[in-house]
Amino acid sequence: MQWETVIGLEIHTQLATQSKIFSGSSTAFGAEPNTQASLIDLAMPGVLPVLNKEVVRMAVRFGKAIDAEVAQRSVFARKNYFYPDLPKGYQISQYELPVVGKGMVEITLEDGSSKRVGVTRAHLEEDAGKSLHEDFHGMTGIDLNRAGTPLLEIVSEPDMRSAKEAVAYAKKIHQIVTFIGICDGNMQEGSFRVDANVSIRPKGQAELGTRAELKNINSFRFLEKAINFEITRQIDVIEDGGKVVQETRLYDANKDETRSMRSKEEANDYRYFPDPDLLPLEIDEAFINEVVATMPELPDARRARFESQYGLSAFDADQLTGSRAQADYFEAAAQVGGDAKLTANWVMGDLAAALNRDATDFAHSPVTAVALGQLVARIKDDTISGKIAKDVFAAMWAGEGGADEVIEAKGLKQITDTGAIEALVDAVLAANPEQVENYRNADADKQPKMLGFFVGQIMKQSQGKANPQQVNALLREKLG
Numbered sequence: 001m002q003w004e005t006v007i008g009l010e011i012h013t014q015l016a017t018q019s020k021i022f023s024g025s026s027t028a029f030g031a032e033p034n035t036q037a038s039l040i041d042l043a044m045p046g047v048l049p050v051l052n053k054e055v056v057r058m059a060v061r062f063g064k065a066i067d068a069e070v071a072q073r074s075v076f077a078r079k080n081y082f083y084p085d086l087p088k089g090y091q092i093s094q095y096e097l098p099v100v101g102k103g104m105v106e107i108t109l110e111d112g113s114s115k116r117v118g119v120t121r122a123h124l125e126e127d128a129g130k131s132l133h134e135d136f137h138g139m140t141g142i143d144l145n146r147a148g149t150p151l152l153e154i155v156s157e158p159d160m161r162s163a164k165e166a167v168a169y170a171k172k173i174h175q176i177v178t179f180i181g182i183c184d185g186n187m188q189e190g191s192f193r194v195d196a197n198v199s200i201r202p203k204g205q206a207e208l209g210t211r212a213e214l215k216n217i218n219s220f221r222f223l224e225k226a227i228n229f230e231i232t233r234q235i236d237v238i239e240d241g242g243k244v245v246q247e248t249r250l251y252d253a254n255k256d257e258t259r260s261m262r263s264k265e266e267a268n269d270y271r272y273f274p275d276p277d278l279l280p281l282e283i284d285e286a287f288i289n290e291v292v293a294t295m296p297e298l299p300d301a302r303r304a305r306f307e308s309q310y311g312l313s314a315f316d317a318d319q320l321t322g323s324r325a326q327a328d329y330f331e332a333a334a335q336v337g338g339d340a341k342l343t344a345n346w347v348m349g350d351l352a353a354a355l356n357r358d359a360t361d362f363a364h365s366p367v368t369a370v371a372l373g374q375l376v377a378r379i380k381d382d383t384i385s386g387k388i389a390k391d392v393f394a395a396m397w398a399g400e401g402g403a404d405e406v407i408e409a410k411g412l413k414q415i416t417d418t419g420a421i422e423a424l425v426d427a428v429l430a431a432n433p434e435q436v437e438n439y440r441n442a443d444a445d446k447q448p449k450m451l452g453f454f455v456g457q458i459m460k461q462s463q464g465k466a467n468p469q470q471v472n473a474l475l476r477e478k479l480g
């Protein structure tokens, strides 16, 4: 039997507002537990929620970024359930009338082809608090700081057919929400949470199979692994004569498996009804037009601009727009460096490697974009060679100062004085008469490789500081 996989994703993006969706409490991450939850977030009797306009602006921005319909009228509903991290007993969400309707994104697959994935809807809701299991023995701590944090839940159509496609779609949504500045995209801190609905069906069958919903996935890598585990599990269940049951399953990254959390039967009946404390959300044309007029550059447009404005290859432009932080970093560095291609090489090469090695990212790089640009400028104006620049970069990374400071302190300035280089060349030739003889007797096609020996000696003598182009030219002249 040939099986086809069907995947639909639900993505919760935490909106990057200063304050919460219905109150003025701060949304900052990492504060002392329960210092950022107000009476409104807890729904104490007598308080009234007031919708944060910035949240609406962000939702509309997303809707417009994926070519979706933005509803002129949407409704906030109460989703009723009790859980320790939701002591108010209901979550304010949107149910029947979401703010963002059908839209579409285009993903690029590994073979270079592209595919459209439908977005069913995106709705606004408030987040719940957090249960803390680690610091308490035999007890669970409750931190309500996250209660009332604005979320935009983005629901896809069941359009994906493999784990790789699901990852490509999730990355695309991640790219869009970070580029338009509505979400910081931090998956570790839970600002971008992906739940995957996975089912299988016999190839060619139109009807969808029964799905399992996978939760607790906090990286793109785990998203791929969780889905692939789940596909194999479902095929095994069916081929052993069983049936897949509709349920929520938790992904365990340590064991690389999914485990049943709750079945459909145990699922809550949420008894949704319109929240009587909130008016329907009405969005007029003028507001939408204003959002469109101030829309930040979208990732696809930025990639195209990187090719046309900086003359970068499609590959480089694609890499550099992998995240907004990286694209911003590159542009700031290129402006100072004065050479886009050289800057691109440094950003994707040495810098990316160092960030990766030290498990940090572009936004937190110890070498700032301006500092990297200054280093590139010193390569470009021949103050240092590309090779020496690697040492300068390492020193900058270690906090020893800016490019000029390091070059000065370590005496790394390139030797470009013709007289000085000539003296070095003469000394090396004089010290190696046998090699000189061999070189002169060798075939022309062997000579370039033999020249390397002399270049190496001279660079060694000059501690890498002699200008390589000048050294090569002088050597050829004197040996010729």
Ligand code: ADP
Binding pocket: 006, 007, 008, 009, 010, 155, 156, 157, 158, 159, 197, 198, 199, 208, 209, 210, 211
């Ligand atoms: P719920 O509200 O119960 O979570 P929805 O119908 O809103 O259910 O679907 C949630 C997500 O699950 C959507 O992304 C949808 O595309 C996906 N989905 C629905 N049915 C299937 C299925 N049979 N296989 C895979 N994904 C599915």
Ligand code: MG
Binding pocket: 010, 213
């Ligand atoms: Mg769901």
